[in-house]
Amino acid sequence: MAAIIELSDVYKSYEVTPILTGLSFSVDPGTIVGYIGPNGAGKSTTVKMILGLTKVDRGTISVFGQEIHPGDTDYKKRIGYVPESADVFDVLTAKEYLGFVGQLYGMPQADAEAKASELLTIVGMKSSIDARISGFSKGMRQMVLIIASLLHNPDLLFWDEPLNGLDANSVLIIEEVLQRLRDSGKTIFYSSHILDVVQKVSDRILLLNDGKVIANGTFAELNAEKDQTLQELFNELTGFSEHGQKAADFVNVIEAG
Ligand SMILES: Nc1ncnc2c1ncn2[C@@H]1O[C@H](COP(=O)(O)OP(=O)(O)OP(=O)(O)O)[C@@H](O)[C@H]1O
Numbered sequence: 001m002a003a004i005i006e007l008s009d010v011y012k013s014y015e016v017t018p019i020l021t022g023l024s025f026s027v028d029p030g031t032i033v034g035y036i037g038p039n040g041a042g043k044s045t046t047v048k049m050i051l052g053l054t055k056v057d058r059g060t061i062s063v064f065g066q067e068i069h070p071g072d073t074d075y076k077k078r079i080g081y082v083p084e085s086a087d088v089f090d091v092l093t094a095k096e097y098l099g100f101v102g103q104l105y106g107m108p109q110a111d112a113e114a115k116a117s118e119l120l121t122i123v124g125m126k127s128s129i130d131a132r133i134s135g136f137s138k139g140m141r142q143m144v145l146i147i148a149s150l151l152h153n154p155d156l157l158f159w160d161e162p163l164n165g166l167d168a169n170s171v172l173i174i175e176e177v178l179q180r181l182r183d184s185g186k187t188i189f190y191s192s193h194i195l196d197v198v199q200k201v202s203d204r205i206l207l208l209n210d211g212k213v214i215a216n217g218t219f220a221e222l223n224a225e226k227d228q229t230l231q232e233l234f235n236e237l238t239g240f241s242e243h244g245q246k247a248a249d250f251v252n253v254i255e256a257g
Helices: 043-050 074-078 094-104 109-122 138-150 168-183 195-201 219-223 230-237 243-255
Strands: 005-014 017-027 032-036 058-063 079-082 156-160 187-191 204-209 212-217
Touching: 005 043, 017 043, 017 058, 017 204, 017 212, 032 043, 032 168, 032 195, 043 058, 043 156, 043 187, 074 079, 079 138, 094 109, 094 138, 109 138, 138 156, 138 168, 168 187, 168 195, 195 230, 204 219, 204 230, 212 219, 212 230, 219 230
Parallel strands: 032 187, 032 204, 079 156, 156 187
Antiparallel strands: 005 017, 005 058, 204 212
């Protein structure tokens, strides 16, 4: 099966600080890939490079079987992106904003607005369709970002902490949406620190640490016979075993006066 994303020996530094040092992996179409790693490991940077939002220092990236180069835009029409943090235009209503995003993806504004209204209604936000985003809660904003990434029915999704702020009911809906989209052949590159969800929804897991992928497999393969949770595996593979001591030190400093 031809890979839908392929990174080969990718290097990236910010100023003189190396972030990615020989990153290689490939993603098969029709899968959910959980992309995990410690804070600052370079997960968002990886996604931004694939989307052409930040430049690659060395190495190659292919998407949909074609190597990408600065300035390429066509491949992005088939991609949906939920960024880790985003400035949503607060002065617009949800419908206006999503109509605008749909237009950016080549949809007629009226079609995008109609589709957005249907989707907002399904997730319980009917009364907010014509309300300004400035008055939205964190979870409502996040749902708008999720809908914005899906309006144009993309083949490939990059979701960076997509469940940020969503309530428990919305989380259940979106987890199932994710799996249904995968079942209909879409590919989802899912980056998150909520490891129980990553464990539950991912077909494969990529663990990024010290600039490279240090684990790549299904959860069952990574877990071998050990019967650990993904959280425990993460702690072991990233060499972290001192949370108890760190918590004790932290509280000691707080309470020292
Ligand atoms: N534009 C930038 N300029 C300078 N340094 C940056 C820039 N963007 C990211 N970095 C640094 O690169 C490193 C990787 O950042 P990145 O956001 O890719 O990590 P991440 O794995 O997504 O982290 P988190 O899990 O905390 O979201 C961090 O040390 C970050 O401070």
